[in-house]
Amino acid sequence: MDNIKDAIRKLAQQDGETVALVCTVDAVDKKARTIDCTPVNEGAPLLGVNLQANQSSDFGLVIYPEKEAFVVVGFMADGAAGLMLATDKIESAEMVIGETAAVIDAEGIRLKTAQMSADINKSDIIFNGGKLDGLVVxxxxxxxxxxxxxxxxxxxxxxxxxxxxxxxxxxxxxxxxxxxxxxxxxxxxxxxxxxxxxxxxxx
Structure with a gap:
């Protein structure tokens, strides 16, 4: 927690152009790719904080924090919408690069390319839907x-x-x-x- 506060102080010292707050997450909206959170300094709740630079994108990297996780929210001096900069607890993460996509959460990892897929969970590794049964030992x-x-x-x-x-x-x-x-x-x-x-x- 102290490391996060130190990072915030450094961000806030850059000519006053950027302000960052430590908050706790109240709600996560995966469809909108936003979170609602409350500053730990007991300031007003922040609604609709973006989880990536372009909220309307369906590619790139998105990290979804857990509810009640600590997050760092940054704001530009021009009043632009807040953006989550960091979190201490991750519920899941999604990455899309071209035709390759990956989702990571507590259940495992799911990978998908244009022609192949792999689902790595706690007990199995399933390639391409598992239609060919198990691998040979x-x-x-x-x-x-x-x-x-x-x-x-x-x-x-x-x-x-x-x-x-x-x-x-x-x-x-x-x-x-x-x-x-x-x-x-x-x-x-x-x-x-x-x-x-x-x-x-x-x-």
Whole structure:
């Protein structure tokens, strides 16, 4: 609180052109992007204090203070409308730059670009609406694929080592001879997560 007061004193010393007051927030109007607040020096309440330089903008950076938060409100000597310069408690913040938008609040962060979106909350990270279900856990996928590889290799080894008894009789030869497998199948190689892992996205 003392740091805020010191900053206000410095602002007020600049040729008397700028005046700033410390206030507490009474109400926040997100649609209008304004706040109502009361100076801590018990002055008259301030209504419709702007939260950004151009109140009618729908882009740029807007910080919404919490109700009852301390804020610094600045005024120009020409009587222009008040503008919130700082706050100690933030309820949410919105930033819009071109086609990229971000909203941050106690629930998390929501990001949106022209073609993608990400919603990071307390328990989930949802990309592009979550229509493709969850991300693969790379090590678990690798373990499952290697289990399948082991099963396939067991079958291949059984085939390669198999011998069978022929039943054909040629001339005066024996009626049954042992014949090994004449062609060998190649065993499957182990799976490595580096074969399919995208290291630019981690969890």
């Amino acid at each position: 790379i090590q678990k996928l690798t373990d499952k694929l290697n289990e399948l590889k082991d099963t396939v290799n067991s079958l291949i080894n059984a085939y390669n080592n198999h011998t069978h008894i022929t039943t054909a009789t040629v001339g005066t030869g024996p009626a049954g001879t042992i014949s090994p497998t004449t062609s060998k199948a190649q065993t499957a190689k182990p799976f490595k997560k580096s074969d399919y892992e995208n290291t630019k996205i981690k969890q």
